[in-house]
Amino acid sequence: MTPVPGDVLVMGAGAIGCYLGGSLAAAGVPVTLVGRARTLDALAAHGLALTDLDGRKAALSAAQLRLAQDVPAGARPALVLLCVKSGATAQAAAQLAAALPAGTLVVSMQNGISNAAVAAQAGTGLAVLPGMVPYNVAELAPGAYHRGTAGRLVAQQHEALASWLPVFERAGIPLDLVGDALPIQWGKLLLNLNNPVNALSGLPLRAELMERGYRRCFAALMEEALDVLARAGIQPAQVAALPVRRLLAVLRLPSPLFRIVAARMLKIDAKARSSMADDLALGRRTEVDALSGEVVRLARAHGMDAPRNAKMVELLDVWPARPQPLSPAQMLAALGL
Numbered sequence: 317m318t319p320v321p322g323d324v325l326v327m328g329a330g331a332i333g334c335y336l337g338g339s340l341a342a343a344g345v346p347v348t349l350v351g352r353a354r355t356l357d358a359l360a361a362h363g364l365a366l367t368d369l370d371g372r373k374a375a376l377s378a379a380q381l382r383l384a385q386d387v388p389a390g391a392r393p394a395l396v397l398l399c400v401k402s403g404a405t406a407q408a409a410a411q412l413a414a415a416l417p418a419g420t421l422v423v424s425m426q427n428g429i430s431n432a433a434v435a436a437q438a439g440t441g442l443a444v445l446p447g448m449v450p451y452n453v454a455e456l457a458p459g460a461y462h463r464g465t466a467g468r469l470v471a472q473q474h475e476a477l478a479s480w481l482p483v484f485e486r487a488g489i490p491l492d493l494v495g496d497a498l499p500i501q502w503g504k505l506l507l508n509l510n511n512p513v514n515a516l517s518g519l520p521l522r523a524e525l526m527e528r529g530y531r532r533c534f535a536a537l538m539e540e541a542l543d544v545l546a547r548a549g550i551q552p553a554q555v556a557a558l559p560v561r562r563l564l565a566v567l568r569l570p571s572p573l574f575r576i577v578a579a580r581m582l583k584i585d586a587k588a589r590s591s592m593a594d595d596l597a598l599g600r601r602t603e604v605d606a607l608s609g610e611v612v613r614l615a616r617a618h619g620m621d622a623p624r625n626a627k628m629v630e631l632l633d634v635w636p637a638r639p640q641p642l643s644p645a646q647m648l649a650a651l652g653l
Contacts (some may be wrong), residue, residue, distance in 0.1 A: 318482040320345050322394025325387070327408050329355050331453040331591055332425060333399035335461045336469075336489055338364045341381070342374040343487035348382040348391065356383045362459035369464055369583070372488055387415040395480060396422040398435060398444075401595075402606035405431045409439030416442070423447040423471050427508055428606030429501050432472075446497040447471040448504050450555065452521065452588045464521065464588025472497045502545060503555035508607050509537040512628040515592035515602065518641030522584045528571050529644020533651055535567040537608065540624050544615045557581065596635055604632040624651045 326337035329351025341347040341364075349359070359381055366374040393416070400408045405426065412422065418441035424432040425447045432446035450467025469484065469491040471477060477493055484491040494500060510525075513534045517524045524530050542560065545552060556563055557580050566577050575582065595602045608625035615622035627650055631642070642650065 318486055319479075320483055321476075321479045322346075323348065323392070325391060325393035325396045326350060327387070327396055327398050327412060327422075328400030328404070329359075329383075330399060330401070331455050331461055331594065332449055333397065334359070334364060334455075335366060335453040335463060336397055336399065336425065336449075338366050338376060338461065339374065339487040339489045340483070341376055342366065343483065345483060345487070346382070348384055348388060348393070350384050350387060353385060356385060358458035359383055362457075365460040367456075367460070367462045368488075369462075369466070369588075374488075387411055389415070391415060392417060393420065394476075396420060396442075398422050398424045398426060398431070400426070401601075402426055402428050402431055402603045403601060405434045406438035409435035409437075409442065409444070413439035413442050419443055421445070421474065421476050423477075425449050425469070426606075427505070427511075427603050429498070429505060429610050431606070432497075443474070443476075445472040445474055445477075446501060448497065448500050450504065452584075452590065454587055454589050454591075455594060456587060462587050465584050468492050470494055470497065470500050499551060499553040500555065502550055502552035503560075505607060505610060506538050506541055506552055506560055507555055509541060509611075509625070509628075510534045511590040511592040511607060512602075512604050512632055513537070513647065514590040515596050516631060516635075516642045516647060517644075518593075519589075520586060521588045521590065522582060522586055525578075525582065525584070526571060526575070527644050528568075528574070529648050531567040531574070532653060533644075533647050535564045536624055536651055536653055537611075537628065539564055540622050541611045544611055544618070544620055544622055547618045547620055548614055592632075596632075596639070599636065602632050602635075604629050627651055 323346040325348045326333045329349035337347045363377045422442045422444045436444040448470040451465045473493045514524050592602045608628040611625040612622045
């Protein structure tokens, strides 16, 4: 067995937090899951069940789980995985800084670009690193989480993370370390621009991607973001199987051709959906501001507009007043396509 460097605390036991923390716990790592009462109550009642598109299964009984609504007094984790939604980053980081020793290692496994910087500012004394989760995790039932797409975790290089690499590998959530996480974060954000499209479609990811109209919307959002990144002098990393400009052309293909050319992209479990869709279903505020909103802010900082990404922020913000999915034609019209 690979030696475990210490305890792990997951701050934000949602879909990603439960999947990462549960995978580590199933591999013998002492893990504490800090989350909302709704999630913790489900875990206490049903335990934690993990599945993925490759057929992997793991299960932990409620008695095997460490659950907490707040950072436990006296906690001394060797590693914290910050998995809260972007809007809760500052508050969560402040709670961690108040409860944990200075220098505690925190890896932001969140969507968007700015969360690690926000956490570092709010969590004075914490060693905060940016990270990236490449895959989708859906809550299929209370306490049941399913990874529907593939990929490897990424985090900023840090000497203290080296001893964790074999542990993450054994847990089935392999982790790669990089010298500069920003290009990878932007590469992932470009792909995550499908999240608002998926959420507003009301469909599972695979079904949504089989609709050409929705793919055209996704491509338009990415193309606008690429123009902004070019003005800002930022070169995003290639996170998908295809270079992003080629991906734009593939997304715009007629669906019969897309099904053939994008066979690898469509290796998505039929159960997979975006976490943003889950947020809409639960009446929670979404992370659209950490995705399309980041594009809009970067555009404004460089004297540009990003009207299509701004429109997606608007559409998600008004959802509670008009909670109805948009058809491909309606979404295309809203984006001026």
